[in-house]
Amino acid sequence: MDAFELLLNRSSFGKLEAPAPSKEQMELVYRAALRAPDHAGLRPWKFLVYQDEHALKKLGESFLEAKLKQNPELPEAKQQKALNMPFRAPMIIIAVTEYQEHKKVPEVEQVVSCGCAVHGMLYALQALGFSGYWRTGDLAFNPYLKQSLGIKPSDEIAGFLYIGTPKVRINKPDQANPEDYFFVQ
Numbered sequence: 001m002d003a004f005e006l007l008l009n010r011s012s013f014g015k016l017e018a019p020a021p022s023k024e025q026m027e028l029v030y031r032a033a034l035r036a037p038d039h040a041g042l043r044p045w046k047f048l049v050y051q052d053e054h055a056l057k058k059l060g061e062s063f064l065e066a067k068l069k070q071n072p073e074l075p076e077a078k079q080q081k082a083l084n085m086p087f088r089a090p091m092i093i094i095a096v097t098e099y100q101e102h103k104k105v106p107e108v109e110q111v112v113s114c115g116c117a118v119h120g121m122l123y124a125l126q127a128l129g130f131s132g133y134w135r136t137g138d139l140a141f142n143p144y145l146k147q148s149l150g151i152k153p154s155d156e157i158a159g160f161l162y163i164g165t166p167k168v169r170i171n172k173p174d175q176a177n178p179e180d181y182f183f184v185q
């Protein structure tokens with residue numbers, strides 16, 4: 001695929017179905033993530049991968065448990081929604097910024113680097129004919145979820161990257177006008 005065809009047309013798809021990329025294809029996706037710009041080579045990232053029914057089911061249970069800890073009165077419909085959330089795609093990667101103390105690299109730079117890693121995965125997925133959808137929502141900031149997934153309180157969930165095959169044909173995205181965002185000084 002032409003590099004600019006990809007760069008100018010990356011887009012997200014929420015409706016994702018099986019198949020997920022193969023092990024070999026995911027190896028490329030992982031490598032794309034690991035080429036993220038990274039001040040001082042800290043690699044302040046960790047990625048939790050959920051790629052089979054059992055893992056997705058357990059993740060849904062963790063979602064529900066974390067939500068119930070925050071709100072024991074959570075209505076039944078919302079409980080079901082939490083349990084089903086991971087099944088919106090055949091695979092999910094939780095991207096985590098693992099902060100590292102460094103006198104020249106503040107936390108914000110480490111979050112940006114983790115975001116670049118997710119962006120790299122989105123491009124790699126699209127290049128392979130798959131797609132992804134980057135989500136956060138309240139669960140990304142729920143301390144009980146971090147605890148149950150073994151994420152340190154000081155680290156951050158940068159997002160849930162839902163991965164799969166787009167259900168609908170990928171259309172060309174709208175293009176923003178560079179003149180609205182780039183100002184030659």
Ligand SMILES: Cc1cc2nc3c(=O)[nH]c(=O)nc-3n(C[C@H](O)[C@H](O)[C@H](O)COP(=O)(O)O)c2cc1C
Nearest residue numbers: 010011012013115133134135136137138158159173
């Ligand atoms: C950090 C981050 C968190 C996001 N969280 C959500 C989310 O929770 N729900 C959602 O619908 N879109 C979310 N988005 C936006 C989508 O991933 C997507 O970028 C947006 O719908 C625009 O589509 P596009 O990527 O095709 O331009 C998030 C994006 C970023 C960068």
